[in-house]
Amino acid sequence: MPPTQSIGTPVREIETPALIVDLDVMEKNLTLMAKRLEGTGVRLRAHAKTHKSPWLASKQVALGAVGVCCQKVSEAEVMVEGGIENVLVSSEVTAASKLRRLAALARHANLMVVVDHPQGVSMLAEAVTAAGAEIGVLVDVDVGQGRCGVAPGAPAVELARRVEAARGLELKGIQAYQGKAQHVDGFVERREVYADAVARMRETVDAFEAAGLPLEVRSGGGTGSWRWDAESGVLNELQAGSYLFMDSHYRSIGGEDSDIYDDFQPSLFVLTTVVSAPGPGHVVMDAGHKALSSDSGLAPCLELEGAVHARASDEHGVLELSPASRRPEIGETLLFQPSHCDPTINLYDVYHGVRGGMEEGVLEAVIPVAARGCVW
Known part of the structure; x- marks a missing residue:
């Protein structure tokens, strides 16, 4: 079972990896x-x-x-x-x-x-x-x-x-x-x-x-x-x-007036935690293929300018940092936008519904992904 989160928990204190809905x-x-x-x-x-x-x-x-x-x-x-x-x-x-x-x-x-x-x-x-x-x-x-x-x-x-x-x-x-x-x-x-x-x-x-x-x-x-x-x-x-x-792939297809398809806005994210920083050029987060689907490419990190989600394994993802990237601290949380929402959602038992944004918001609802795994 997923960790029990108390209603009112600040978004950045939710146990990770976590499926977050704004x-x-x-x-x-x-x-x-x-x-x-x-x-x-x-x-x-x-x-x-x-x-x-x-x-x-x-x-x-x-x-x-x-x-x-x-x-x-x-x-x-x-x-x-x-x-x-x-x-x-x-x-x-x-x-x-x-x-x-x-x-x-x-x-x-x-x-x-x-x-x-x-x-x-x-x-x-x-x-x-x-x-x-x-x-x-x-x-x-x-x-x-x-x-x-x-x-x-x-x-x-x-x-x-x-x-x-x-x-x-x-x-x-x-x-x-x-x-x-x-x-x-x-x-x-x-x-x-x-x-x-x-x-x-x-x-x-x-x-x-x-x-x-x-x-x-x-x-x-x-x-x-x-x-x-x-x-x-x-x-x-x-x-x-x-x-x-929405997801990062849909956003990339282009809209009527821009390169971003923005008819609807992103509301689904995966919150991760930095668990390792072994060298100057990369950090490791606690979300791999079991937390973020990759059929439409690796999910982008939304919070580190110039950082590239370069590779993933079962339980970890690796962010390669550019010279312009801020270096995150071990234990810091980072938001990712799923590249394909449907299969990412199917990896989780619950949504964490947050009210008030991804920085100052708090947990308002824990919503079951009731049909998770229903593929028959």
């Missing part, structure tokens, strides 16, 4: 997204794979989110148990045991799931019928991600007709997610890539309408494409996840 900034991000979607016809379906927390999901729902989406059945179970009633499982489910769990969960929540293959439709219908349940279904359409999803247009319509004909399944519409486009460097370049995705979405929507198929739900998009999702009029749900926290 509650003031996070709440501004939550409110900002809600305001940006007002009047657009698009509602937030927050992606819970990012925060893995019913506590945070409930804040999003309170600000107008229609519900959440989850990548795994286990995440969906945690969300429903935590009081979130409207859940989309946004990844295909094909294992018999998981389909049984999904069908059981559908009896207790407003649940949807995606399909992209006729066999998947049959397997889902069999499980749901056996459970005496019903479940909403979205046809998962590949609009450029190159991962899961049926081809746009006529192939999507053909699969949708199979869903309509299956017992226990209610066709609700489509999912159209282009995750790679979220992270394209450069605002103009990202807009051009996403325009192609929007064209594929529109092709599919037109084909569904021509065939008289339901389109109650048109779900997709994300933190990096929110403005075009809101402007295009194609989707009516936005699957943004990272916006409430």
Whole structure:
């Protein structure tokens, strides 16, 4: 279990490594997204794979989110148990045991799931019928991600007709997610890539309408494409996840007017402690791969100008200091911004919610990462 921290503990006295949320900034991000979607016809379906927390999901729902989406059945179970009633499982489910769990969960929540293959439709219908349940279904359409999803247009319509004909399944519409486009460097370049995705979405929507198929739900998009999702009029749900926290990779993709993507501000950090200073050129902190994910590069230190997070091992990270860098003392705490928030969060049991900033703030809430490790 993580160390027990008393509410009111000064932020720099929290045991490290610790996952820290600046509650003031996070709440501004939550409110900002809600305001940006007002009047657009698009509602937030927050992606819970990012925060893995019913506590945070409930804040999003309170600000107008229609519900959440989850990548795994286990995440969906945690969300429903935590009081979130409207859940989309946004990844295909094909294992018999998981389909049984999904069908059981559908009896207790407003649940949807995606399909992209006729066999998947049959397997889902069999499980749901056996459970005496019903479940909403979205046809998962590949609009450029190159991962899961049926081809746009006529192939999507053909699969949708199979869903309509299956017992226990209610066709609700489509999912159209282009995750790679979220992270394209450069605002103009990202807009051009996403325009192609929007064209594929529109092709599919037109084909569904021509065939008289339901389109109650048109779900997709994300933190990096929110403005075009809101402007295009194609989707009516936005699957943004990272916006409430942000990470250094997202910040690096560039905004409309600067090299920094600053539509939302960083609110997620990892607090570390300097444990060794063996030479003049580097210091060692108590956070390695087990505390900071590195799939999007090593996390930057926010407090030492010119210092480079050069390498990491399981339990340690090494900062190389430049001549301009202030040399930190052993025992001093340093803040890092995760390079990728989702896998970093999955390394921790709790968030430490701090009010009042990262220097003078104090611990206000210890928030369970309730769906940590829910990858099945």
